[in-house]
Amino acid sequence: MRKRLVAGNWKMHKTPSEARPWFQSLVDNLPQTEAEPALLLPFTHLPYAAQVLGNRVAYGAQDVSTHPEGAYTGEVSARMLADLGCRYTIVGHSERRSYHAETDALVAEKAQRLLEQAIVPILCVGEPLEVREAGGHVDYTLRQLEGSLKGVNPPSPAHLVIAYEPVWAIGTGKTATPEDAEAMHKAIRDWLEGRYGAAFAQGVRILYGGSVKPDNAPALFAQPNVDGGLVGGASLKLSDYLQLLTA
Ligand SMILES: O=C[C@H](O)COP(=O)(O)O
Numbered sequence: 001m002r003k004r005l006v007a008g009n010w011k012m013h014k015t016p017s018e019a020r021p022w023f024q025s026l027v028d029n030l031p032q033t034e035a036e037p038a039l040l041l042p043f044t045h046l047p048y049a050a051q052v053l054g055n056r057v058a059y060g061a062q063d064v065s066t067h068p069e070g071a072y073t074g075e076v077s078a079r080m081l082a083d084l085g086c087r088y089t090i091v092g093h094s095e096r097r098s099y100h101a102e103t104d105a106l107v108a109e110k111a112q113r114l115l116e117q118a119i120v121p122i123l124c125v126g127e128p129l130e131v132r133e134a135g136g137h138v139d140y141t142l143r144q145l146e147g148s149l150k151g152v153n154p155p156s157p158a159h160l161v162i163a164y165e166p167v168w169a170i171g172t173g174k175t176a177t178p179e180d181a182e183a184m185h186k187a188i189r190d191w192l193e194g195r196y197g198a199a200f201a202q203g204v205r206i207l208y209g210g211s212v213k214p215d216n217a218p219a220l221f222a223q224p225n226v227d228g229g230l231v232g233g234a235s236l237k238l239s240d241y242l243q244l245l246t247a
């Protein structure tokens with residue numbers, strides 16, 4: 001039985017001092033729910049997350065260095081994130097793939113660095129609009145998955161989360177239909193089975209991301225292979241995020 005994960009990706013929003021009282025309100029208003037809450041935050045917010053969210057709400061970063069340590073100005077290592085108590089960290093978000101030219105091979109290295117520190121990578125994949133329109137979305141996404149997991153061997157299914165985020169649905173208000181999301185998630189799980197075996201594949205959580213909101217989340221999350229969401233915009237508003245936790 002996979003535990004639903006509702007992961008908020010704050011991207012580059014809010015300052016640390018704006019975030020701190022928000023974290024407190026989240027902790028004070030956490031609903032009784034089976035879903036696991038998590039926030040993926042800018043690096044600057046993580047010390048406050050450690051203080052306020054503690055072990056009540058999981059948190060982590062949105063990126064990590066491929067290097068374990070050393071003279072790499074501006075980089076943040078997996079060991080630094082582990083020291084701040086990060087449970088998850090995003091790798092391969094389409095915004096990093098497109099604005100920072102991150103390749104599948106680089107994403108795989110980042111995932112590996114995280115696993116070395118027992119941080120669970122939330123590995124993002126998903127096709128752009130032209131690929132979807134041409135009908136090549138499944139092949140495209142599975143190829144991306146294969147490249148981004150090359151040489152990556154998580155010790156258990158709990159150590160890997162996949163987020164399917166069709167690029168055309170991110171921040172656009174357009175969402176994949178629950179049926180389209182389910183079809184892709186099933187294809188991803190089948191691929192995971194071929195790569196890691198059936199028991200492993202059944203344990204991995206596959207999140208949907210792309211304009212998830214309180215009104216569309218129940219139908220998406222009801223799909224058998226949709227194990228929660230990676231939520232951008234709606235995770236910035238406390239009332240929306242709280243609703244998603246019980247969707
Ligand atoms: O990581 C989150 C996704 O990019 C989705 O963002 P969005 O919910 O604002 O569309």
